[in-house]
Amino acid sequence: MASSSPSRQPTNHWVNGSPQRSVLDELYAEDRNSEARHRYLLEVAKQEHERVRKEAERVYLEQLKREELQRIEEERRKEQERIRLEEERIRHEEQLAAERARLNELKAKKIEIPPPLPEPEPPAAPAPSRTTPAAPAAKQNEPVQINGPATKPAPPIQSGGLFGSSGLKPAATAPSIGASLFPSQLTPAAQSQLPPPAPPASSVPASTAPKPNGIGPASESSRSAAAPEARTVPDRYIEIHKNLKLLRKSVMEQAKTNPALKSRLGDMRREIRKSVGQLTVASGVAGVNKVQQQKINSLLREALSNQVQSQLMEVSNFVLEPRNPVQGAVNNDAVLPSIFLYLINIFAKAAIAQFINEAGSRPETADPVGICVAATLSEPDFLWRGKSLIDMLLAKFRVVCPVLFGHRGSEKTEQGRARIGWWKDCGRWVSEQQHMDRMTGLGAGFAAISLRNFAHSKKTNPFPPREYWAAMARIVNTPAADISGTQCTVLKAMVEGYEQKFIEFYGTAALAALRTALIEFPARATQRSPAVDALQVVAQRLKRDTGLVLG
């Protein structure tokens, strides 16, 4: 009997669950009331139940899937609709914007007649402090003053400015550390660093704070002292930059009539570019880039000897401030061979290009290039009247990364972008990604050049750490509303990987500066953006990876 009933098809519907067909069989069956029978029926019912449940589950899942698909489809449609709407709106707004721009232009034209308009050049904080003629006044006699930038910033600037109230504590303790650290380290460098940056100069008289302030004055002068200056003296770096273009033209012209020059020029240029490109991260191993350094030096020496008879050229066109002959200097004439100046220019150009192209994606690669720049430009043979020709490189920096020099601008306007060095490619702004890459590379490059330790070198540091401090100050002193992603990106690149060097140079003062740069500065920004957030993450990373707590 047991064999008769289990014939139920799995496809049966629930109706068949009731034993209609075999009612009689069931009734007459002998064991219809037996326990086995009872169990059997229970089992059958249970199976049926399970089947039904499974089926229901399947249907349910299918429905879920359908719904999910529908949802995705719906999402896609919505997305497309959104894009369409947005495009429409943008078109609309584009018209509006154009209209408004035209309106502004008209308005502008009206105003233009009566009040004397400011020159288009004066951006937020124009000429770098080094332009101040007051600079030479800051003869560094006492180590303490030399270390002005090094030792601790007094709180002079705007109270909310460099260091918040909390930042002042570490600041106060800084001098002792600084004093013990720096004299030995920085003094030699600073002494020969004759065009001392305005910061110390103006700070000494301005702020009667116990210690001269590197940051305050730097920004102060860049904003105050230097600002009016810049009106009368157009940005000197820009002039140098123009002069460099003329230099290049001149050399190309000479090459047309001077076969000796022509035959060497291209090869030398490519050799320099190649050598700069070959520099590799040292990872603690000394001398890995020795061959390249020697190659660059020998090419520049060859150029200096001027065997190819290039024209001689006024060097004063390529430096920030006029220089007088210095006793004992290798090159004291007013002129140098143009091929030498040209190759210094090419070397600077190669370094900048390497920063942009390579360090933009991998900031750590800027370091060997920075070392090479500092080493090359400080070579006694390549100094002019006792000082380096680094102004040629800085002129390029000024053009490609103006925020380092205190310039500011909105990333949303044409003029703002132009001011902060957003590049144009074939008449169009490069993408944000590219721009931020460039800024990353240049920020890292700037740090790589300015945070070099010349304490154990007989040579003079062409770009000592106070320049780093000053540049950082120029950025972090930006009013909240003007803070841009570009500044944050540059700042991040300047800091990351250089925390240790910075702290070695400036001690507790560096910690306060880092705190300002990584915590207070981004917190002040009125517009949140990934670049601002990223700056804050640097502080978190430092805490996590090195245990350095700034907050």
Added chain:
Amino acid sequence: MADLASRITKPADETPVNDAPAAAGEASTGNNGAEDNVEDDGVQRGLIETSYEVEVKLADLQADKDSPLHSGISSFDELGLSRQILDGLLAVNFKKPSKIQARALPLMLSDPPTNMIAQSQSGTGKTAAFVLTVLSRVDFSKPTQPQALLLAPSRELARQIQGVIQTIGRFVDNLIVEAAIPGGISRETGVQSAVVVGTPGTVMDLIRRRQFNVSQLKVLVIDEADNMLDQQGLGDQCLRVKNLLPRTIQILLFSATFPDKVLNYARKFAPNANEIKLRHQELTVKGISQMYMDCPDEAQKYDILCKLYGLMTIGSSVIFVKTRESANEIQRRMEADGHKVSVLHGAHEGQNRDALLDDFRMGRSKVLITTNVLARGIDVSSVSMVINYDIPMKMMRGREEPDMETYLHRIGRTGRFGRVGVSISFVYDRKSFEALSQIADFYGIDLVQLSPDDWDATEQKVQDVIKSSRARPDYAPNVMDKKD
């Protein structure tokens, strides 16, 4: 939307009104009068200036709308990732999702988990896309219970992905990632991590030896999926691995190329998958300037190669060669020329290969000479030049034919994430010239010819090409249709 609106509608003439009080307020808190003046000064300049400032043209903002890096989403915040992951992204300078990330992530992260087949150009953020999925799916309260498995075709790629997960996940607590490659997993303990990246062979061994508990795996990612599923050995291994995993696992397949026949197989492998495919004209990366060097004969290729490094600014570079012998010879010559070189080919042992590649990754060497081992996937963001010292060939029906996919993957080692990149292919005889022409025809690329006769002129040409690389009109390369 909100973000776009804020970018566009801010009326320029209102800005000064807003700015003035703010700036003035700040100035008045300053502690000396002189500064106040200065600030005022600044404000005034701001006033006049801003009224003249013209908003950035929308055409410029939208110029890269078709770019694979442009998604319209302005930050990763909008994708609903955890704070730790977002911080990790910011720390590595990932600011906005690329197109593949913006499109694929919502689909991959939605519940119930759905399979995914995704294609996107080289260097557009595929790895980050699946890494983000993995990090979001894993339950880090069980850090040693394997929950995600990622398969890659080579040990180098597996290690690279492992590195990416660790970097992006650096702020994620309890994140353990192990590499299931030869020598990567302790034989004593077996797999003890939530995330496992490996090559199929090793993974299968581990599962068989019961050293890899797969019972709670939630995600299976296969990178370079076309290559993995296509190749005889790898494909079988992938399938066998998959059959050992829970049925409910979410399968994600990624690659820059998906030839049709592989795609069909992929659909069976990952049933009911969402698919993101490239439009045909999107296949090559626009930022890569493709050129070729016309060498007079094979012997001169060495010297010409060395000369290339003076023509433009080069970060790191990769040189693809056919044989180990020529790889070694090139290394000798280049080192004599001052370059620091890593050579990597099949003859090297696993651990040794790791060290060589690490040198290159860390920037201790900047030239990598390799055979096809590394054509795919390896991402060193500063690679700005790829050289096809030999044109890539493959055996088809007993004949040597140009290898289209390999060419694409090789040149894709540069131009990562929108950066400038250059590829130079060497031709020196009829055969190499014809092979390259076929590749160029296939992708519809206009290869620029360089000649080694006048380096001044060549330098100028290279500079021009790089400059105009972004201005070039889109070509319409088409792998899908022409395949087979």
